[in-house]
Amino acid sequence: MTSHLNTNRLTCKEAVELVTDYLEAALLPEMEARFKQHLQTCPDCTIYVDQMRQTLHTLRQLNAETTSGEAQQELLQLFRDWQKQPPGRQSLVITE
Amino acid sequence: MTTTEPETQETGPARASASANDLRLLGALRSGDEVAFAWLLDQYHTSLVRLAMIYVSSQAVAEEVAQETWIGVLQGLDRFEGRSSLKTWIFRILTNRAKTRGQREARSVPFSDLATAELEADEPSVDPSRFNPSDHPQWPEHWGSTDAPQSWDAIPEQQFLSQETRACVLKAIAVLPPSQREVMTLRDIEGWSSAEVCGVLGLSEANQRVLLHRARSKVRQALETYFGEG
Numbered sequence: 001m002t003s004h005l006n007t008n009r010l011t012c013k014e015a016v017e018l019v020t021d022y023l024e025a026a027l028l029p030e031m032e033a034r035f036k037q038h039l040q041t042c043p044d045c046t047i048y049v050d051q052m053r054q055t056l057h058t059l060r061q062l063n064a065e066t067t068s069g070e071a072q073q074e075l076l077q078l079f080r081d082w083q084k085q086p087p088g089r090q091s092l093v094i095t096e
Numbered sequence: 097m098t099t100t101e102p103e104t105q106e107t108g109p110a111r112a113s114a115s116a117n118d119l120r121l122l123g124a125l126r127s128g129d130e131v132a133f134a135w136l137l138d139q140y141h142t143s144l145v146r147l148a149m150i151y152v153s154s155q156a157v158a159e160e161v162a163q164e165t166w167i168g169v170l171q172g173l174d175r176f177e178g179r180s181s182l183k184t185w186i187f188r189i190l191t192n193r194a195k196t197r198g199q200r201e202a203r204s205v206p207f208s209d210l211a212t213a214e215l216e217a218d219e220p221s222v223d224p225s226r227f228n229p230s231d232h233p234q235w236p237e238h239w240g241s242t243d244a245p246q247s248w249d250a251i252p253e254q255q256f257l258s259q260e261t262r263a264c265v266l267k268a269i270a271v272l273p274p275s276q277r278e279v280m281t282l283r284d285i286e287g288w289s290s291a292e293v294c295g296v297l298g299l300s301e302a303n304q305r306v307l308l309h310r311a312r313s314k315v316r317q318a319l320e321t322y323f324g325e326g
Contacts, residue, residue: 011237013227017220020309024290026301044244054248055316058256058265059284067141071159072134075141075166079133082170 010038015045019052114178121182126173137166140183143286144190150277151194153201161197165190180295187296211275215303221313248323261322268318272311279304280311 010018015038021027022035039046067075114122124132144165148158168189176185226243230236239245255261269277278297282288283304294304 011227012239013222013224013237016222016313017309019221020305020312024305024308026305042238044239047245047247051245051248051316051320052312054256055312055319056284058261058319059280059315060287061257062262062265062285063287067137071141072137075137075163076130076134078163078166079130079170082167083128 008034010034012038012042012045015039015042016048019049022049023052023056114176114181118182119178122173122176122178125170136169136186140186141166144187146285147187147190147278147281148194150274150281151191151198153198157197157201158194161194162190164193168193181292184292184295191296211297211299211303211307214273214275215306219310219313221309222317245320246324248319251323261319264318264322265315268315269311272314276307276311276314279307280315283308284312 015035018027018031018035022032027035039049121132121136125136141162144162145155145158148161148165149155152158152161165186169186172185172189176182180188226240227237228235228240232238269280272280275297279293279299282293282296283290290301290304293299294301297304299307
């Protein structure tokens with residue numbers, strides 16, 4: 001990957017590879033400055049970064065399920081069974 | 097199964113040791129406080145199942161693995177020394193169990209050595225043909241005029257959150273290489289910190305970021321294709 005010959009500016013091809021580091025605040029200050037400078041003059045990459053943020057937003061919404069009441073009861077029963085083991089507890093019987 | 101399984105040992109780099117809250121919880125569990133266990137279930141059970149799904153063949157098996165994990169947690173309580181956080185410890189038990197079970201099912205299992213193999217290959221995040229060539233007279237390696245990304249700002253929020261969009265994203269995640277799927281699931285779906293993910297998966301921060309970058313790039317691409325077909 002070669003930078004533009006005339007300046008220190010990033011190309012779009014380089015910039016898209018830096019997006020995650022940028023969003024993670026993992027870019028070193030000099031590189032972050034160059035990245036932001038690129039976004040300032042590149043509407044396409046600005047859109048790309050927005051798309052990446054919107055992708056993350058969609059991903060966060062996937063985390064919506066909860067355990068069913070029935071499953072919860074079954075798991076609590078595990079705990080009660082474990083409680084009943086004598087001190088120096090042996091393994092619970094696990095049917096495999 | 098015996099009570100001396102290595103999985104419950106606190107191996108690996110300690111990213112964060114047990115907090116005061118962890119120790120309180122531990123004390124409550126050891127004295128048989130069911131409310132404490134119910135709280136743990138509420139916090140972690142669905143995440144355990146989700147993570148197990150990466151390694152095993154079905155939701156049902158993932159549920160079994162999660163259940164076995166809780167058994168392992170309870171059996172290991174007496175030996176847990178707080179050198180890692182409770183959460184890290186629980187999830188390490190899960191990943192060990194899920195990988196073992198996945199192996200028994202003869203699925204290809206994502207051990208962290210496979211992460212190394214995945215990391216060695218180069219993977220551009222965007223199809224290189226969408227950029228101008230490097231000898232372009234004016235804008236080398238910039239987006240080509242016909243291939244630049246189109247803004248999603250006009251897409252209504254309800255479409256972003258629709259079942260169809262969700263299905264598209266889930267499908268994209270399901271076909272990710274295992275290590276990328278692991279990192280994305282924990283970071284971007286479960287909302288774990290990068291330190292927590294590195295702790296459970298045994299990755300450096302830098303490697304974790306590379307895997308995350310590749311996963312995110314693919315999911316973005318899947319969404320772009322999906323929205324573009326609308």
